[in-house]
Amino acid sequence: MRCGSTASWWPARRRRGPAHGELLDEPTSSADRAAAQTLYRALAEERARRPLAVCLASHQLEDAYRWADDVRALADGRLSPVTPENLFRVELPSGGGDLKHVCVGTIEIAAATDKTGPAILAVPPTDIFVSREPLASSARNVFTGRVTRLTHQRPGAVLVTADVGVELVAVVTEEAARDLGLTPGGPVVFSFKASAVRVF
Missing domain, CATH: 2.40.50.100 (RNA polymerase II/Efflux pump adaptor protein, barrel-sandwich hybrid domain)
Structure with missing residues (x-):
């Protein structure tokens, strides 16, 4: 994802119509902090508005802990028996x-x-x-x-x-x-x- 594109991605996604789930792979890896927070807030608001499952892959542990209901860890390509912490x-x-x-x-x-x-x-x-x-x-x-x-x-x-x-x-x-x-x-x-x- 290009720097700065995170903030414009979610409104465009909503115009496509409702979905039951979203799979996001490192959506904020090239975004600044403000854009990342905008995305996470938009996801939280959308989940509050209607049932929506979001699966998000990220190396940003702080964001994972703050925004996720459930955190799973991968080790050597396999699901780890415990979370990182x-x-x-x-x-x-x-x-x-x-x-x-x-x-x-x-x-x-x-x-x-x-x-x-x-x-x-x-x-x-x-x-x-x-x-x-x-x-x-x-x-x-x-x-x-x-x-x-x-x-x-x-x-x-x-x-x-x-x-x-x-x-x-x-x-x-x-x-x-x-x-x-x-x-x-x-x-x-x-x-x-x-x-x-x-x-x-």
Whole structure:
């Protein structure tokens, strides 16, 4: 798509008549920020007006988290078993300074942000520290739960999925998984800093 063509694409598309779905491949890759936001707002307005499924491929994770109802990841041309990060749609409270506490499922996640209102919290699996017992640390987020699944993602890496009140996914080395004795159904503690939580 040529630079500047994003803003004019959607009105032209609407003149063609209603469709049940749209497949958009990197529609904002060459657009400036203002044009990209215009497109996303137009899509949101159209979806509010009538049923419309939109499948959008993008490398812009911030836009994906902000505008999508569901995010799927591809790895080596195949659908990944998890999204790039643990994602939670939340309402950030006003006040409280730069450290917000947000209820997600049955747990409360601390996030370092001054934002308020609707947002997406994203916790990178590589930023989650995995242990068998709570450890003394500066992490504001410490959750105890049970391992639900171990997945060998790539040589030397294991995805650890756990129920800690919500489902979270962490990444550890195969050696760490063995040393910790991680098994499905076994106890686990996930810890991460408030500053590790990305807010969109």
